[in-house]
Amino acid sequence: MPELAQKLSDLDAILAAHERPAQPWAAPTRAEALERLHAMGLPQRRDEYWKFTRPETLIQMPAPAAAIFDNDEAPLFEGMERLRIVFVDGVFDPEQSDDLTLEGVSIERLATVQSDLHWAKGLYGALEARGQMPVPRPFAALNTAVANDGVLLHVTGKPSKPISLIYVHESTTSDAILHHCIKLDAGTELTVLENGAAAARFNKVMEIDVADGASFHHIRAQGRDHERQAVTHMFARIGAEAMFKSFTMTVNGKLTRNECVIEMTGDNSAAHVAGVCVGDGDFHHDDTVFVTHDAVNCESRQVFKKVLRNGATGVFQGKILVKAGAQKTDGYQISQSLLLDGDSQFLAKPELEIYADDVACSHGSTSGAIDEDALFYLRARGISEAEATGLLTLAFLAEAVEEVESQPLRDALTTRLDAWLSRRQD
Amino acid sequence: MLSIKNLSVKLAEEEKQILKGVDLEIEAGKVHAIMGPNGSGKSTLSYVLSGKGGYEVTDGTATLEGADLLKMEPEQRAAAGLFLAFQYPVEIPGVGNMTFLRTAVNAQRKARGEDEMSAADFLKVVRAKAKELKIDAEMLKRPVNMGFSGGEKKRNEILQMAMLEPKMCILDETDSGLDVDAMKLVAQGVNALRNAGRGFLVITHYQRLLDHIKPDVVHIMADGRIIKTGGPELALEVENNGYADILSEVA
Numbered sequence: 001m002p003e004l005a006q007k008l009s010d011l012d013a014i015l016a017a018h019e020r021p022a023q024p025w026a027a028p029t030r031a032e033a034l035e036r037l038h039a040m041g042l043p044q045r046r047d048e049y050w051k052f053t054r055p056e057t058l059i060q061m062p063a064p065a066a067a068i069f070d071n072d073e074a075p076l077f078e079g080m081e082r083l084r085i086v087f088v089d090g091v092f093d094p095e096q097s098d099d100l101t102l103e104g105v106s107i108e109r110l111a112t113v114q115s116d117l118h119w120a121k122g123l124y125g126a127l128e129a130r131g132q133m134p135v136p137r138p139f140a141a142l143n144t145a146v147a148n149d150g151v152l153l154h155v156t157g158k159p160s161k162p163i164s165l166i167y168v169h170e171s172t173t174s175d176a177i178l179h180h181c182i183k184l185d186a187g188t189e190l191t192v193l194e195n196g197a198a199a200a201r202f203n204k205v206m207e208i209d210v211a212d213g214a215s216f217h218h219i220r221a222q223g224r225d226h227e228r229q230a231v232t233h234m235f236a237r238i239g240a241e242a243m244f245k246s247f248t249m250t251v252n253g254k255l256t257r258n259e260c261v262i263e264m265t266g267d268n269s270a271a272h273v274a275g276v277c278v279g280d281g282d283f284h285h286d287d288t289v290f291v292t293h294d295a296v297n298c299e300s301r302q303v304f305k306k307v308l309r310n311g312a313t314g315v316f317q318g319k320i321l322v323k324a325g326a327q328k329t330d331g332y333q334i335s336q337s338l339l340l341d342g343d344s345q346f347l348a349k350p351e352l353e354i355y356a357d358d359v360a361c362s363h364g365s366t367s368g369a370i371d372e373d374a375l376f377y378l379r380a381r382g383i384s385e386a387e388a389t390g391l392l393t394l395a396f397l398a399e400a401v402e403e404v405e406s407q408p409l410r411d412a413l414t415t416r417l418d419a420w421l422s423r424r425q426d
Numbered sequence: 427m428l429s430i431k432n433l434s435v436k437l438a439e440e441e442k443q444i445l446k447g448v449d450l451e452i453e454a455g456k457v458h459a460i461m462g463p464n465g466s467g468k469s470t471l472s473y474v475l476s477g478k479g480g481y482e483v484t485d486g487t488a489t490l491e492g493a494d495l496l497k498m499e500p501e502q503r504a505a506a507g508l509f510l511a512f513q514y515p516v517e518i519p520g521v522g523n524m525t526f527l528r529t530a531v532n533a534q535r536k537a538r539g540e541d542e543m544s545a546a547d548f549l550k551v552v553r554a555k556a557k558e559l560k561i562d563a564e565m566l567k568r569p570v571n572m573g574f575s576g577g578e579k580k581r582n583e584i585l586q587m588a589m590l591e592p593k594m595c596i597l598d599e600t601d602s603g604l605d606v607d608a609m610k611l612v613a614q615g616v617n618a619l620r621n622a623g624r625g626f627l628v629i630t631h632y633q634r635l636l637d638h639i640k641p642d643v644v645h646i647m648a649d650g651r652i653i654k655t656g657g658p659e660l661a662l663e664v665e666n667n668g669y670a671d672i673l674s675e676v677a
Contacts, residue, residue: 372479377516377570378526380476381586382504382534391529395520395569 008041011142013061018146018177025116029125033144036129040136049135052315052347053257053286058139058231063175063201066227066254073419075166076195076221076412082164083107085151089169089199090176092149096168104157105190110150110179120152123181127207127235131261135290140233140259143205147179153192155184155214162191162217167198169225174199180206184214186239191217197225204232212239212266218246219409221416228253233261240266240295247404249413250277250285251420257286264291264298264326274303274403276413278420279312286315287335293321293356297328305400306337307393308344316348316365324355331361338396339369340389390421427625428452428475428594432486435467435474444470446650447486450627452594457626459636461661462647463669468629469513471647472598476510477503490594504530505537507593511583511600518570523582526570527552531589555588559615577608584615595619596627601635613638633665646672 020030043055057064085107086096092109100107113120125144131137153163165180176199184190188211198204210216222230230253238244250256262271277285291300306314316335337346348365370392378388394417401417404410428450435445444467452458462468474481475488477500488495490506498506518526532542543551556566559581571579580600587595597616601609616639620626628639636644636658644660645652648669653676654660664672 371516371518373516374518376478376500377512377518378521378530379500380478380504380510380512381526381530381590382501382537383530384501384533385499387529387533388501391521391526392518395518398520 008038010042010059010061011037014059014142015146017061017175019148020146021111021148023114025113025118025121026124030145032129033125033141036132037138037141037145040132040138040141042138042142049288049317052317052349053255053284057229057255058201058203058257062173064227064229065172066169066200066225066229067172068169069197069223069225076416077164077193080164080408081161082193083161084164084166086166086168087149087176087178087198089171089174090149090178090202093168102159102161102163104155104159104188105163106154106156107163108152110152110181111148113152119154119183120181123183123207123209124179127209127237128205128233130237130263131233131235131290137233137259137261139203139231140205140235143177143179143203143233147177147205150179150181153180153182153190155182155188155190158189162193164193167194167196169197169199172200175201177203179204182206182208182216184208184210184216186211187213189215191219194218194220195223197223197228198230200227200229202228202230202232204230206232206234208234208236208244210236210238210242210244213241214239215243216245217405219404220246220248221413222248222250222253222256224251226252226254229255231257233259236262236271238262238264238266238269238271240268242266242269244269244271245403245405246273247400248275249416250275250279251416252279252283253285254282255284257288259288260290262291262300264293264295264300267296268298269295270299272301272303272403274301274400276305276397276400276417277314278307278417279309279314281310281312283308283312284315285313287318289318291320291331292323293326293329293331294323295326298326299330300332301403302333302335303400303403304335305397306346307340307397308337308346309340311343313344314346316346316350318349318363319351319353320361320363322354322356322359322361326356327358329356329359329361331359333363334399335365336396337367338393339367390418393421394418427454428488428490428627430486430488433471433474433483433488434485435470435481435483438480438482443484444481444650445474448650448652450645450652452625452627454593454625455622456642457620457628457639458643458645459628459630459641459661460645460647460652461630461664466647467650468647469598472510472596472629475503475596476500476508501533502537504590504592505534509587509590509592509595511580511587511595511597513598513600513602515571515579515583517572519572521570523566523568523570524552527586527589530586534590552589556585558618559585559588560611561585576603577605577611580604580608580612581615584612588615588619593623594625594627596629598629599631600628601630601632609635610638633661636661648673648676
């Protein structure tokens with residue numbers, strides 16, 4: 001099959017560049033992932049799932065260089081009570097990290113686990129493998145095959161503070177691959193924060209197993225590192241009476257593809273995935289979401305808002321799959337873009353696939369400019385055009401930001417978005 | 427205060443002349459009313475004065491205390507003291523009414539080189555003024571005009587006017603969509619703002635509003651011009667006989 005051979009031609013160089021830790025417990029899983037990857041190949045432009053986003057820069061070797069972004073702002077989440085785990089260009093940094101002990105959660109580094117009886121053996125690569133059907137996700141398989149660092153969190157209680165994953169970018173040519181596994185036992189709770197520029201190119205997988213009655217919150221900020229190339233995946237399996245909430249704010253970056261694959265396997269659960277992104281110029285941002293309902297009376301929400309200007313591109317591919325028997329499913333999906341000029345574009349592919357007959361599913365996708373009547377109304381009250389545009393833009397993003405439950409976090413995110421808008425007025 | 431001379435306006439996108447030489451002088455402390463049949467250009471006049479897009483001034487001038495309004499951006503006109511109470515106040519999801527009011531008040535103060543109002547002072551003032559207009563705390567918290575009834579929207583306009591303390595107020599069919607009680611409340615709000623330094627231009631179809639906001643001067647507008655000017659009795663004449671008599675008399 002010549003096409004597949006071409007799809008694999010870059011793979012050897014990528015594999016050669018990433019040294020795998022010697023871990024007997026993970027070796028079979030890595031080998032299986034590599035087999036999957038060989039079977040599916042790396043993505044190409046003509047792949048349907050990559051129709052809107054060009055994968056070349058995520059594959060090419062060496063990775064495109066990215067300048068270190070000199071940030072004069074205080075990092076997001078600064079001042080919040082949290083346990084900090086720092087990765088510099090994809091490598092855990094014990095010096096900058098806090099002591100990895102927190103009641104209610106065991107925290108370990110993927111690279112150092114050796115025991116063949118470790119809980120992570122059952123999770124590492126397992127949800128990623130499940131998430132390869134019906135759509136292949138080659139970068140996630142690649143990640144499982146070669147990731148050499150990441151964090152393993154086993155939640156056995158209700159930790160008093162969030163786990164904060166902080167990424168630091170120090171090398172202009174770093175090509176980082178991180179793999180995190182998070183296992184929440186029944187009835188437990190955890191909040192995970194993620195922020196910071198990670199590397200010149202970043203491939204990250206997070207697998208989250210949410211047991212019955214457990215609750216997982218995730219808030220992520222992808223920073224202003226303008227030359228970022230990133231492909232990230234979240235794979236979540238959600239048990240009964242459980243809650244999963246993930247929110248991502250993306251500011252700039254050349255190419256960012258965030259995939260989120262959720263499988264609802266227990267009754268009466270809820271999964272909310274939301275994102276806001278603001279992009280300028282050669283910015284390309286892709287949210288690809290796949291939610292599978294395989295249980296009764298579950299609720300899922302996908303809320304994505306994008307503000308685009310100066311030729312920026314936004315992509316949304318979102319699917320709700322309701323399997324036979326997943327009755328009383330309540331599925332909601334909205335993706336909207338605000339185009340601040342005529343050069344920017346938003347490409348959306350919303351999908352519903354339903355095999356149960358007693359469900360309520362809705363989806364909507366819109367693309368538009370600032371409401372001229374609202375803009376004039378604000379200006380007629382003395383608010384400048386720039387400030388009025390900022391107010392209306394934040395208002396547009398509000399529905400997604402409101403998916404974040406914590407008021408201080410919402411305020412911090414809004415302040416950051418507001419700063420982006422003001423900066424763009426200069 | 428407001429001086430309009432030979433103001434002529436067409437639609438920007440098509441060859442349609444809406445205002446055909448409007449002359450109007452509104453002195454500080456006076457209330458002028460403009461009445462006229464549908465399509466006579468009343469609302470266009472209010473939009474052109476406040477700077478809405480979509481119109482092209484083909485001739486004439488409009489000044490506020492000598493300053494050329496037509497050269498200013500809408501926000502500059504507002505900061506200069508012009509206020510338009512909208513016929514159809516715009517609903518703005520996601521922008522809180524309080525945030526909106528405070529941003530507007532402080533933007534105008536800043537534009538005039540004055541200090542911004544502190545959050546505490548602002549809250550005190552807005553609560554007192556809202557109370558007079560029977561606007562409850564819940565309405566202030568909601569997004570701008572979202573879920574407001576017709577009457578609530580109009581009261582919200584008057585609240586904005588009270589907070590911004592403009593020099594020249596234009597009320598564009600503020601009575602439309604109001605029941606008698608709501609109209610009285612709105613009129614009370616307007617009357618409370620009447621003073622020697624402030625001018626009013628009240629645009630209306632009906633004499634009814636003018637029972638509550640007593641005008642000093644009444645103008646009749648038709649086909650893009652002021653065709654007749656008189657005292658309050660002119661409004662009564664319209665109420666009793668319609669516009670037909672006046673139109674034929676002028677023709």
